[in-house]
Amino acid sequence: MTRRFVVIDFETTGNSAAKGDRIIQIGAVAVEAGQITERFSTFIQPGVPIPPFIEQLTGINDEMVKDAPLFEEVAPKLLQMLEGAYFVAHNVMFDYSFLQGELDHAGYSRLSMPLIDTVEMSRMLLLGADGYQLGMLADYLGLEHLNPHQADSDAEVTARLLIHLLEKLENLPLATLERLTPFLKKLQSSLESIVGDMIAEKSAFLADEETYDFYRKLALKKRPDFVQSSDDDFTEFKDEEVHDQLQQHMQHYEVRKSQQRMVELVDEALHTNQHLVIEAGTGVGKSLGYLIPGIRHAKEKDRPLVVSTHTVQLQQQLLERDVPLLKRIMPFDFTATLLKGRNHYLCLRKFEHTLMDHHDDNYDMNFTKAQLIVWLTETETGDVEELSMASGGKLFWNTVKSDANSCLNHRCPWFSRCYYHKQRRAAHESDLVITNHALLFTDLKSENQLLPAYKEVVLDEAHHVEEVVSDHFGKETDYFSFVKLLDRLSQTDGDGMMNTFREICDLLEVPKYEHHLANWDTLFSDVKNELDEIFKQIKNICLKKAKSSRSTELTKLTLRYTKQDIEAAAWEPVLEMEARARQFMGDLVKPAKRVLKSFDQYEEHLTVQQKGFLVDLEGILNDLQDEMTDLHHLLSCPLSEEVYWMEAESKGPRHAVTLYAKPVEIDQILADKFFGKKSSVVLTSATMSVKNSFRYLSERLGLLDFGPISAQLPSPFQYEQQAKLMVPTDIPLINEVDQKTFVKKISSSLYEIAKVTKGRMLVLFTSYEMLRETHGAFKSLMDAEEFVLIAQGVDSGSRARLTKNFQRFDNSILFGTNSFWEGIDIPGDDLSCLVIIRLPFTPPDQPVMAAKSEKLKAEGGNPFYDLSLPQAIIRFKQGFGRLVRSSRDKGAVFVFDRRMIETRYGKSFIQSLPKLPVSIKPIDELVSELDDWME
Structure with a gap:
């Protein structure tokens, strides 16, 4: 069936048809069967002056529209174009509301027709775009956009964008289109029947099994198998040979003395088992300065080099720019893997489970599910950094991200395809592992080893290390961290996890579960009430202190507290409530975990979904216990080497207060747990010295006793x-x-x-x-x-x-x-x-x-x-x-x-x-x- 789409763009005197703003230019483009078949554009006499900012934005002034037709004169032509068509626009409700307003004004009946919003479609289908303004999408797709903010040009570009989006939709695998269908009816764009026709046509075609991995009714992009590099091909080389290769493979490459010196110093540090602090000014080319000797050393010693950065931007630059370049110029093969914390990766089991739940009518949740279904056909990593999600989408991500507490490991039907485990396996077989400071120092304090065993590491952006280590060895909690977990257990609409848990227990006739959970609802209510009161009281203390010490006009209040403060009379009710909440939490969580433990004997009777659900439930119960332990720590101030404080928004909700604890110094932690256990740590950044000395940084990080090599390499810029x-x-x-x-x-x-x-x-x-x-x-x-x-x-x-x-x-x-x-x-x-x-x-x-x-x-x-x-x-x-x-x-x-x-x-x-x-x-x-x- 051939459909007709009419793409409309209006330039107007303002943003609100309801407030009397009028159309000053119309651009309309008809699209049928993937081709532009008709165009129409005209200026419109609005009957009101064009505001200066609209003139500046569009280039349209009063002189240009003074002899233009009135809207009612062109309405018949426009309505004729729109008859039987889909109304399409970039931000469709803006243009549609203006059209309805002008039709009312001209005495015509209001229209009722299917709508398509190319912003919404682009957000769902063009996941790699930097932004979704029309100009940005035109740049992204290479579409010529001659006159932005002129209706004829905008309509033309939107029409070409629509053609691209419909082609992209049509080229999605059948499994993807079928999975998308339940979520389309909740979108603004009328795509259901369009996708229905595409499904009917595709049913006759064979699936593209070279590009996609079809599993459990989802289509995933096939990821090439990881191939470990051979140790036999390692060839020693001189640095001059690499620089010759760089000149051949890089435009504008210049041999830089500072970069050559950096290669020598990193090589020396790695081979003599010394730590190195090296400040490399902007333009030195420090990433190649440490990668060239680092990869050579990794191959020579047959053990990985870990490179850790602070920003995602630098990690991507290393993987996408520097590693491919070095693969072309090094005289041997090597492998490189980027590994982030597991919360960056999608859990396919959890995501599959959410696709079966159609109860939630929340637009953001449904739209994000649709986005992720499409994304699975494109991503090889499952890394959230590839996505551009709205705030509602980020909330949904928290329910489907990978985490240790809810992982089924090899018992999971998705285990062989798990993005996190695949990336981790690849990292454990790689010569070069790129990671971030957050994961590096999480690994340092974790009982389970996350990174492969390593002896040599480069810390790029090393001026951030103190702050990151302080964060990772600190604690924080707030009321909403508890509520988020508690709400998942017992939602007010009766759809909480504990109700599902009881249903599974009934189904399998688990003995004594009712006895164990008899007081669960009462205890749940008690815990929530105590936590509510605890955080309200803490915020009151914060507000009172602020009143006595400084202006409460400040929106963000910060109050440091000590063990002596906690022992004062004002804190007594808080500590009593915390002790009760801890008792209630124990009485709440422990019986539920005992019942969960008894499920070991029902393993063969459980479906995959039930197994996954039980692991998720146990994960939430563990998280609640961890939050309660942190709260107790934060309200007892047990460590003299930690600093404790609270932050509150003076005008925020009554229990909106966050408690923090961080170590005052991290030098001893790093000296004992990190520098003392690694053969060579290279710390580099463009900014580490103060008055041409590294003493400040070395003292803060606990490096002084190790006598590191140090050097300042000047920038080549004039x-x-x-x-x-x-x-x-x-x-x-x-x-x-x-x-x-x-x-x-x-x-x-x-x-x-x-x-x-x-x-x-x-x-x-x-x-x-x-x-x-x-x-x-x-x-x-x-x-x-x-x-x-x-x-x-x-x-x-x-x-x-x-x-x-x-x-x-x-x-x-x-x-x-x-x-x-x-x-x-x-x-x-x-x-x-x-x-x-x-x-x-x-x-x-x-x-x-x-x-x-x-x-x-x-x-x-x-x-x-x-x-x-x-x-x-x-x-x-x-x-x-x-x-x-x-x-x-x-x-x-x-x-x-x-x-x-x-x-x-x-x-x-x-x-x-x-x-x-x-x-x-x-x-x-x-x-x-x-x-x-x-x-």
């Missing part, structure tokens, strides 16, 4: 020609004026700089609050659409997505904090100016910082010079490193913090940078100098 540091003398310090005055001054200064640089500016903040206020103030200064402002926390999306949007638009300015100080790479003309609003000191009252400072002071040290300043310098160097990313980059760095030039310690920040020209003048003189320099 900073004296490529960069300029500018420090305004007339921007006040934040403690000299109120925040409103400060924000007004920095916003006007940023605006003047942006006019010179034409946007292309990254602005780094140390606080979200100031970022938001500056974003608002800057917006009020500029003309409509003069600059494209992209702000972390204001605009939605991941760091990678915000960065890509920044690169897509001319005249764009990116406001970022925290994660934007490092790990983002914007080479070339996209970034010409970096502004650092304040020197990045950690607040002295931050609990871990305060505890470390107290310890240092007690030992006779200086908390500012020994801790705060070195930390801030390393952070500052990370921020500075965002500007010059290649030998062809050029730009200016502004620092809006006079402490850099007016304090004794300020020169330490300048000394930490590569040698470059520094200008210290009032902001207007600096802007003028920047203008001359840019030209």
